[in-house]
Amino acid sequence: MDMKPENDCAWKPKHGMTVDFEQSVYDFYNTYGGRMGFSIRKDYYTKNKFTNQLICRLLVCNKEGFRKVDKRDPLAKNHRAENRTGCEAQLYVKLDEGTRKFVVTDFTEKRNHDLVSPECAHMLPSQRKISTTQAIELDLAAQYGLRLGQSFELMGRKLVGGNVLGLQN
Template sequence: MEPDNDCGWKPKVGMTFDSEESAYDFYNAYGGRMRFSIRRKYCKKNKLTKQIISRNLVCNKEGFRKVDKRDPLTKTPRAETRTGCEARLFVKLDVNSGKFVVIDFKEKHNHELVSLDCAHMLPSQRKISDTQVIELDLASESGLRLGQSFELMGREAGGQQSLGFMKLDQKNYLRTKRQKSLAYGEVGNVLQYFQQKSLENPSFFYAFQLDNEEQITNMFWANA
């Protein structure tokens, strides 16, 4: 841990940022130094412009997991990962300066921080670099399975622990890319096909979900 006499990397009340994203990046970098993960909790927006006017950034162990009604029936329930930690950074937009100001900063955690050699694998610290993105795209286009490409990149990096991301991050990236690549026109062709199937058999069922940019997010169908 670095000494506190140099406070350039440590949040303080009154510190300003050009944007909410800048505040997140700063607090995340601080979390990386201190060896904890962060997440966005809630924000307040201007009712007219929908602009974010305040944001609460918290430790990833903030709060407690909600009770799952299925828990009594679960043979191997998930381990509890949250501890009710109160460490946080709260920023609010100053309408005069147009900058986000730190209004509240709570430093102390109620849990052990991870070891230094594991800090880079915390959820908010993991990142797929631009170079790695190119490699993942090439591997996917070449027909390599997810596990194969992840193992190959791990060997090139000197071990999977040196990649800076997990297989889950790779899976999420490729899934998001596929979703964005399906434009509304392509969905129309699929819709036409499903309509034809429905005419052939009324018991055939299908459903779509699109986002605000008319790109497909979910698709479901069931044969008769």
Template sequence: MEPNNHENDGGECDWKPRVRMTFDTEQEAYNFYNAYGGRMGFSIRRGYVNKNKEAQITSRLFVCNKEGFRGVDKRDPLTKNPRQEVRTGCQARLIIKWDRNIHKFFVGEFVEQHNHIFVPTECTHMLPSQRKISASQATEIDLAEKSRIRLNAAFELMGNEAGGRESLGFTKVDQKNYLRMKRQNSLAYGEAGSILQYFREKTLENPSFFYSVQLDSEE
């Protein structure tokens, strides 16, 4: 769905956020800001959220992925491959607020300036918030898993077919997360789902109750 008030008035870009621009949903606002980030060359993520008693979002912060600074690295200081610092304390942000009179979200604040360089256009598809697995790629991943092809081998194969791993539009971690979420969702139904629901209810009744789940090759 296209967000409202995107018409080009006074020379404003219809793809650029501006104060008082309205959206029907929080997800619509996220998608618009993310599309703007992809066009400019930066990644975004969700920040704080405020909700009322009815669990309706009243305000939401979206930030540049380089906002803040990384916490203390608790890994072995002698590690051979320390994680690269990627955050720069960037203050770029978009804040949306709920207007109960018109039942829409509106942009309450938009900070455009970044304190870092943008990613080149040819690389924006690999930014964290831009990466995604298409329906056809998901089918290939599913088929590879059913054929017992190892994750690394499947990723390399798909990368070769796409003309290089950088052309896939997702990473090996995204592939692994996709499969994990798929397995978790499959457990929500049938006999296994009933057992898990029982365990969750027991946890609510008794906070000291503990359970863990391990999947076999048949999930």
């Protein structure tokens, strides 16, 4: 799948690019992952021992690595499906002490799995988002005894423009 818009410089990570905040790094790489068709997750980080400030952060594809052996219950009937493939896609940033900005020091695009189509990218784990208003609506629905699944179904019908109460016009 080749997804190259006319100007791919603005949305694709580049070695040496700078970002102001850690959350901005995550948001930028998550947007890139969503456009490309993969989900991301935070891997490891290093903090300064004295100031407790983040020094570096590694963001990876959610299919990076392999699952460790589960030692809890060998007789479990419903094991979760394996979703890790050892993907090597990653973004590594370090804090530049002089500018106090995060600098991309390593960016790897190498993937070993299929990418998701743009129509389905919103269902990837790192792409699932709800607004503050939706979160408040979910809390209110829970207070009135609606289960989470019912609340999401209600919200989905409302977004699609469906008749929530089932009444005819």
